[in-house]
Amino acid sequence: MAFTSGFITVVVDGVPTEIDAAAVEEARRRYPEMQTYLDDPEVLVALIELTEGRIDEGEFANRLRQTEAWRTSIPTEADWNWTLISDPGRAASMLDQQARDLQRLATQLGVTVAEADLRHMADQALRFGWDSTTMRNTIIGYSRNAGEAAVSPFGEIAVGAETIRRMASDYFLQVSDRQVMDMARQLAEGSLSTDGVRLWAQQSAGARWSHLQPLIDQGITMRDYFEPVRQSVARTLEMNPDDIDLTSDRWSELTDFVDDNGNRRSMTQSEAGRWARGQKEYKATDSYRESAFGVVEALARGLGVMS
Numbered sequence: 001m002a003f004t005s006g007f008i009t010v011v012v013d014g015v016p017t018e019i020d021a022a023a024v025e026e027a028r029r030r031y032p033e034m035q036t037y038l039d040d041p042e043v044l045v046a047l048i049e050l051t052e053g054r055i056d057e058g059e060f061a062n063r064l065r066q067t068e069a070w071r072t073s074i075p076t077e078a079d080w081n082w083t084l085i086s087d088p089g090r091a092a093s094m095l096d097q098q099a100r101d102l103q104r105l106a107t108q109l110g111v112t113v114a115e116a117d118l119r120h121m122a123d124q125a126l127r128f129g130w131d132s133t134t135m136r137n138t139i140i141g142y143s144r145n146a147g148e149a150a151v152s153p154f155g156e157i158a159v160g161a162e163t164i165r166r167m168a169s170d171y172f173l174q175v176s177d178r179q180v181m182d183m184a185r186q187l188a189e190g191s192l193s194t195d196g197v198r199l200w201a202q203q204s205a206g207a208r209w210s211h212l213q214p215l216i217d218q219g220i221t222m223r224d225y226f227e228p229v230r231q232s233v234a235r236t237l238e239m240n241p242d243d244i245d246l247t248s249d250r251w252s253e254l255t256d257f258v259d260d261n262g263n264r265r266s267m268t269q270s271e272a273g274r275w276a277r278g279q280k281e282y283k284a285t286d287s288y289r290e291s292a293f294g295v296v297e298a299l300a301r302g303l304g305v306m307s
Contacts, residue, residue: 017041019048027051033084036077040069057086076129098122105135109188110155111143140185148181160184167197170221171205172247172255208256211265222246222255229254229272236276238285 007018027047028035037043043064050060061082064070070078083091099122106113113121121142125135143150143157151157161184168175183200186192205222206213215225226246233254234241246255253275255266267275282288 017045019045023048023052031085033081036073036081037064037067037069040067042067043069061086074128077127080123080127094126095119095122098125102135102139105132106139108155109136109139109143110152110158111139112146112150112152113139113142117142137189140188144185148177151181156188157181157184160187163187163194164197167201169247170223171201172208172222172226173201173204174247209266226255226266228269229267232269232272233276236273236285236287237279237281238287239281 006021008021008024009016009018024038024044027044027050028038030051031047034043034047038047046055046060046063046067049055050057055063064082073081080091083094099118102118102121102125103113106118121135121138124130124138130138140157161180164175164180164183164187168180183192183197187194187197202216206216209216209222212220212222212225230241230244230246233239233251234244244251246252253267254272256264257267258264276282277288
């Protein structure tokens with residue numbers, strides 16, 4: 001198309017034709033849904049004639065369906081565009097219903113979608129004939145772009161995230177919130193399974209505690225394996241076992257230390273007991289105060305030998 005002083009020159013069937021630029025703008029304004037097709041001169045000319053009342057919708061439909069642009073478009077897109085033109089009321093009803101369907105799916109997934117974005121998704125779903133998988137993955141993809149604020153504490157993604165955090169905790173793995181949410185979205189999409197998450201956790205734990213790999217392969221988690229050690233330390237230090245987080249730096253030596261032979265491994269229960277008695281917390285226990293060493297130390301303090 002070429003512009004010359006208020007007119008647009010288009011070529012239809014090999015014949016140059018001048019069209020008033022104002023008529024083009026009016027057609028664009030009245031039929032924005034036809035924007036996709038307006039690069040085709042045949043469509044543009046027919047739409048202007050419809051806008052100006054020189055042809056009716058029936059004639060426009062006949063001419064439109066003969067154009068190359070319409071014949072090569074996606075069938076669902078062509079049907080949707082025609083519904084928008086020929087029956088705006090029905091199109092609005094279809095759009096509302098599609099938006100409600102998408103909203104229900106978003107709620108199920110736990111994703112908050114802005115109203116304008118929801119309407120745009122609804123239009124795209126009708127235009128391109130989205131199936132349920134495409135709609136689901138589009139909403140999940142939307143949550144990626146919108147950030148964590150778009151994901152509610154409820155819904156499939158949040159449930160998946162909790163599953164991943166629990167499994168990571170069972171295998172003493174440190175994972176970022178971003179990594180958790182990425183995996184949770186993959187669970188919701190179906191590109192990752194719960195078994196896949198478990199395999200990831202087992203492989204990650206095996207890389208850190210290679211000497212425990214045979215047990216890990218049998219389904220033993222790090223929490224299962226180290227629970228006797230945690231209980232032993234808790235008894236020695238007279239602590240609540242729940243206050244001993246073996247994934248934290250404070251207690252990491254119990255699960256990862258170097259023995260006298262230079263081997264890197266986890267402590268046995270007896271080693272953990274000796275380690276616990278060497279911690280400052282042990283001196284605050286009843287066991288320490290009641291021990292012979294505790295009595296001697298108390299006596300020495302009383303005599304002023306120790307400060």
